[in-house]
Structure formats: structure tokens, C-alpha cells
Amino acid sequence: MLTVYLVEDDPLLARHVLDALGRAEGIECVGHADRLAVARAQLPVCRPQVLLSDLGLPDGDATELILELDERSSSWHPHILVFSVFGDESRVIQAIEAGADGYFLKGCDDLELVRAVQGAARGESPVSPAIARHLLKRFAAPSDASGSSSSSGDLLSTVEQAVLKLVAQGYVTEEVGERLMLSPHVVATHVRAVYAKLQQARRGSSAQRVG
Secondary structure, three states, X not given: OEEEEEEOOOHXXXXXXXXXXXXXXXXXXXXXXXXXXXXXXXXXXXXXXXXXXXXXXXXXXXXXXXXXXXXXXXXXXXXXXXXXXXXXXXXXXXXXXXXXXXXXXXXXXHHHHHHHHHHHHOOOOOEOHHHHHHHHHHHOOXXXXXXXXXXXXXXXXXXXXXXXXXXXXXXXXXXXXXHHOOOHHHHHXXXXXXXXXXXXXXXXXXXXXXX
């Protein structure tokens, strides 16, 4: 059974999401919080496989919670899927750098959300077309005077760029695989690699500041 914990302060949307996940076979919602403080208290007890979280909460930004979970030294690390109305580039990149495993904008249908949660549990990095466009823009940032990318992360490989471009056009994983002659698993691996490059860049910057 796939266990999910939801962090969402809108009661109507929270009920809709909980109902949608509850109807999906093999998924169990083990908790819900409408505040970061509640989530911080309950998550170590519930220990869900997937954390589905909004970003803007009444008592703070869930990016802080994502960062805390990413940096904790524990045998339990949930897969983190952001589900938010915030689609601006800075918020998207900040959440991914903090450790989010996937980022979906609110407004997707129930089936898309369920598939995103299932994909996150498999170690994939679900991404909506709008988010893929942000990622492409991030890695296409101009180089600085030293010639290094201003994105602070490694450049995307040719295949990673091709995958993101197709996702940005609205193609789902299976369709991307068909067009690039890759298996869905390999497509998902390339998307995850893009997320990892952003997260490694953030960790490297943090280590330099500490040093």
C-alpha cells in the first residue's frame, strides 16, 4: 500500500485531493495538515512514502519543510511532490533545489495527480509542462564572465534537453519515450537527473558557505 501525507490549507481542495487519492487503488492517505507546525509534528509518526505539499501555508513556506526533510539524517526520507498554484520560476526552482522530487501545478485532473503521486513513489520526478519550461529556461541561463553557467549546476545533456522539450510541449512519459525511442523508465530517469543537478548545485553552494 502506497502511503501519502497531504499538506494543504484550503479545506475544499484538501477534501477533493484526499477523496481522489482515496478512490485510487493501492493508495492510503495517512494524514493531513493545514499548517507547517502540524506537519512537522505528525510526519515523523506517520512516516509516509510520499509527501504531497502545497508551498504557501498560513505559518510559513513549505520549502523550509522540504529542506529540513532533505537534510535530516534518518532512515526515513519521503518522496516529496509539490502541488501548488505557484508557477513562477523562482518558486519552482527554489522548491526543487530544496529537495522536491516533483512539482505539479494545481489545476491538473485527478488522474494526473494520482499518476504523479505513484510516479514519485517509484522514485520518478513528475513534472508538468509549465515546470519543464522553467527548467529549460533555468539551464539555458547565459554564462558569466568566467564562462561557467549562471545556473550553478551542470549543463543538461542532449537527451535531457530533448526530454524536457517534449514534456514542455505536453507529452506524457510514454509519448516522450516513443518519440525518442526510450523506455518510460529511462525517460523518468533523465527527468530525475535534471532535478538532481539543481539539488547538487544547492548542496555544493551550502558546503562552500560552511567551509
